Amino acid sequence: MMKISTVLTVFYLTDPKCLLNPVDLILKTIIMAKREQMLRLMYISDYLKSKGKVGANYSEIRDHLERKYYDMGFDNELAFSEKTFKRDRTLLSELFGIEIQFKRSTMTYRFIEQDSPEHSQGIFDSLMLINAYKLTADHSKIMLFEKRKSAGLDNLEGLIYAIKNNKTVSLQYAKFWDHEEERRVVQPYALKEFRYRWYLLAMDAGQENGQIKSFGLDRISDLEIHNKTFKRTDHDFEGMYQNAFGIVTSPQNPQKIILSFSRNQGRFVKSLPIHHSQQVVTDNDDELQIELFLTPTYDFYQELMTHFERVKILEPENVRDQYVKCLETAMQLNLSDNEINGLQKNYKSR
Numbered sequence: 001m002m003k004i005s006t007v008l009t010v011f012y013l014t015d016p017k018c019l020l021n022p023v024d025l026i027l028k029t030i031i032m033a034k035r036e037q038m039l040r041l042m043y044i045s046d047y048l049k050s051k052g053k054v055g056a057n058y059s060e061i062r063d064h065l066e067r068k069y070y071d072m073g074f075d076n077e078l079a080f081s082e083k084t085f086k087r088d089r090t091l092l093s094e095l096f097g098i099e100i101q102f103k104r105s106t107m108t109y110r111f112i113e114q115d116s117p118e119h120s121q122g123i124f125d126s127l128m129l130i131n132a133y134k135l136t137a138d139h140s141k142i143m144l145f146e147k148r149k150s151a152g153l154d155n156l157e158g159l160i161y162a163i164k165n166n167k168t169v170s171l172q173y174a175k176f177w178d179h180e181e182e183r184r185v186v187q188p189y190a191l192k193e194f195r196y197r198w199y200l201l202a203m204d205a206g207q208e209n210g211q212i213k214s215f216g217l218d219r220i221s222d223l224e225i226h227n228k229t230f231k232r233t234d235h236d237f238e239g240m241y242q243n244a245f246g247i248v249t250s251p252q253n254p255q256k257i258i259l260s261f262s263r264n265q266g267r268f269v270k271s272l273p274i275h276h277s278q279q280v281v282t283d284n285d286d287e288l289q290i291e292l293f294l295t296p297t298y299d300f301y302q303e304l305m306t307h308f309e310r311v312k313i314l315e316p317e318n319v320r321d322q323y324v325k326c327l328e329t330a331m332q333l334n335l336s337d338n339e340i341n342g343l344q345k346n347y348k349s350r
Contacts, residue, residue: 040080041088043068045098048111055103055110058082152198152217156191158225159200159217163188166229168205172222173215186215187230190237194247194299201237209233212240214247245275246299257292258314265310274303289314301326 047064048056056064062080069078089109092098099112162169169188174181186202189212193199200215212235243254258281261269266288270280275292282289294300296319304311304323313320 037088039068040065041092041096044085044088044100045092045096045111048100048109051110053110055106055108057106057108058085061085061109152220155217155220155223156198158223159188159191162225163190166232168226168228168230169202170224170226171215171220174219174221176219181221184215186213187232189232189235191217192237192241192247197247199247205230243277243294245294245297245303248297248299250295250297252295254293254295255316255319257294257296257316257319259290259292259304260312260314261288261290261307262310263287265307269307296322305330 043065044061047061062078065080066078089100092100100109101112102109159169161167167188168185170183170185172181173184185205186200187205188200188202190201191198192201192214198217200217200220201212202215203210203212240249244250259274263285266283269278269288269290270283274290275294277291277293279291280288281291301323304313305326313323
C-alpha cells in the first residue's frame with residue numbers, strides 16, 4: 001500500500017501555485033494531520049456544497065458528521081465542537097482554498113464556489129480512495145486495482161526539493177523510441193500529470209530561453225540533485241496547457257472541434273469529459289454533440305480512436321481528415337489488400 005505521506009506529497013503537486021510559492025508549513029500540516037481530521041474536512045465541504053445557497057447550521061453539520069462516522073465505522077466517537085469547526089474552516093481555507101461563509105441572519109454556513117475547484121476535489125477523491133482501501137485491506141477481492149508498472153513516484157520528493165530550491169539535476173532518461181538511455185542535466189520547473197503518469201517539466205541546463213521539455217517519471221533513473229542553482233525564468237504552465245490535450249504542446253492555434261456520439265456513448269462522454277473545454281451543443285434521444293476547443297495532437301487522435309465507430313467528427317474538416325488517415329493506417333496494419341478493397345467497395349455501394 002502506498003504511504004499516505006507519499007500520496008499527500010502528490011496532492012501538493014496538483015496545484016501549480018504550490019510549486020511557484022512553496023508552503024512548507026501547510027504541507028507539513030497535511031502530512032501530520034490525522035486521517036479522521038482529513039475525512040472530516042472532506043465531509044464538511046461536500047455536505048455544505050450539496051446544501052447550496054441555503055447552507056446549514058452548526059447542529060445540522062454536526063448531525064451529518066455523526067451519521068458519516070457511524071456509517072464509516074470509526075472506533076472513536078466524533079470529537080467535534082464549535083471551536084473544532086472554526087479550526088476546520090481555517091484549514092479548509094488555508095490548505096484547499098475552500099471558503100465557508102457564515103450568514104448571521106440565519107445562523108447558517110454555506111460553501112462558496114471556487115474559481116478552480118479541481119485541486120481540492122482531486123485531493124478529496126484520493127483521500128476517499130485511501131480510506132476505502134483501508135476499509136477493505138483484509139478483503140482484497142472487494143477492490144480490484146488495475147495492475148500497472150511503477151509510475152516513478154520514488155523520485156517525487158527529490159524533484160520537489162530541486163524545484164523549490166532551483167537546483168539543477170542530472171538523470172538517466174530512456175525515450176520510448178530509443179534503445180539506449182542518455183544522461184541529461186536539466187533545470188526542473190514543475191510536475192504534471194496525464195493519464196496516471198507524472199512528467200517532469202524541465203529545461204536543458206545551460207540553454208538561455210530554452211524550450212521546456214517533458215520527461216516521464218517512469219523512465220527516469222539515477223536522479224542526482226546538484227548544489228548548483230539556476231535562475232528561473234517565468235513560464236505560464238497553466239496557459240501553456242490550457243488548449244493542449246495531454247503532455248505535448250503545439251505552437252499551432254487551437255481549433256473549435258465538434259463531435260457527435262451515439263446516445264449511449266454520449267452518456268459516457270458526459271460523465272467523463274474528453275477535455276476541460278467540453279461543452280454540450282446538442283443532447284437528445286438520437287445523439288450527443290459536444291464542442292471542444294484545443295490544439296489537436298497525436299494524443300488527441302489516440303483519444304478519438306478509443307471511441308472508434310461511436311464518434312463522428314462534424315468539424316473541422318482537417319481534423320476529420322487526419323482521423324480518417326489514422327483509421328486507414330490501422331486498416332493497413334491489420335487487413336490484407338483484398339480485405340481493404342472489399343470494405344471500400346461495400347462503402348461505395350451504400
